Amino acid sequence: MSRYDLTDFEWRVIEPLLPNKSRGVPRVDDRRVLNGIFWVLRSGAPWRDLPERYGPRTTCYNRFVRWRKAGVWDRLMDAISAAHxxxxxxxxxxxxxxxxxxxxxxxxxxxxxxxxxxxxxxxxxxxxxxxxxxxxxxxxxxxxxxxxxxxxxxxxxxxxxxxxxxxxxxxxxxxxxxxxxxxxxxxxxxxxxxxxxxxxxxxxxxxxxxxxxxxxxxxxxxxxxxxxxLADNFLAMVQLASMRLWLRACESELWRKMGDDGLRRAAYRGG
Structure with missing residues (x-):
């Protein structure tokens, strides 16, 4: 697993927000494709250098562009930042x-x-x-x-x-x-x-x-x-980076609260 990949927490937040596809041939695993897109985003490498573990580079690139055109990244950004x-x-x-x-x-x-x-x-x-x-x-x-x-x-x-x-x-x-x-x-x-x-x-x-x-x-x-x-593709990259920062902040806050709760439980038990 690459350090650029989505954590389990991040994936649990994103998965329900992705488009549903109930008919036709099942699409390539969403989490693997998203991890490939985030690898390109974080590393800055060209799409053609995408590691094989993320599947065909054309699949990741085409999914990135197709979902950008369909407004998926816009909707994810709006949903994730709604708690601002x-x-x-x-x-x-x-x-x-x-x-x-x-x-x-x-x-x-x-x-x-x-x-x-x-x-x-x-x-x-x-x-x-x-x-x-x-x-x-x-x-x-x-x-x-x-x-x-x-x-x-x-x-x-x-x-x-x-x-x-x-x-x-x-x-x-x-x-x-x-x-x-x-x-x-x-x-x-x-x-x-x-x-x-x-x-x-x-x-x-x-x-x-x-x-x-x-x-x-x-x-x-x-x-x-x-x-x-294209400006639209670059703006989509900025959106994805922004969403990642939101998710990391939320995950850090969750861990902090869990830690505080753990300390309170320990104090209640006299531990």
Missing amino acids: DGAIQMIDSTSIRAHQQAATVKKRGQIIVSVSRGGLTTKIHVVVDAQGLPIRLGLTAGQAHDGQIADRLLDHLGPRTIVLADKAYDADRIRELIQEQGATANIPAKSNRKWKPCFSKRLYRERNLIERFFSKLKHFRRVSTRYDK
């Missing part, structure tokens, strides 16, 4: 170097790669919850302003949610979008803003959680460097 802590949400972006093969595509498709002094880049935009776990994701070209995608990522806020963001999101339309949903923006004002809104430096320090998330996300080598030509 919405009291505080943070939005930010990180730039990803794109491999030269990601900037060329034979078929028509959305690439979202820009050329700058840093080379070929793509931006990953993320909203995380109060625990630093991802809720919503998006992509833009590397030179795009962070505020361009904020309207789409911040349109599902709950009442009394506090939104933390840096000065790049200090725009009237973004503040109005947040306020219309009953939420509160805690965003530092730009130096040229005449009216200075309320701002808490103490709350703003919580933004280190989103920086930690980006650090963990880039442990997945298929995300830390973009090899996928």
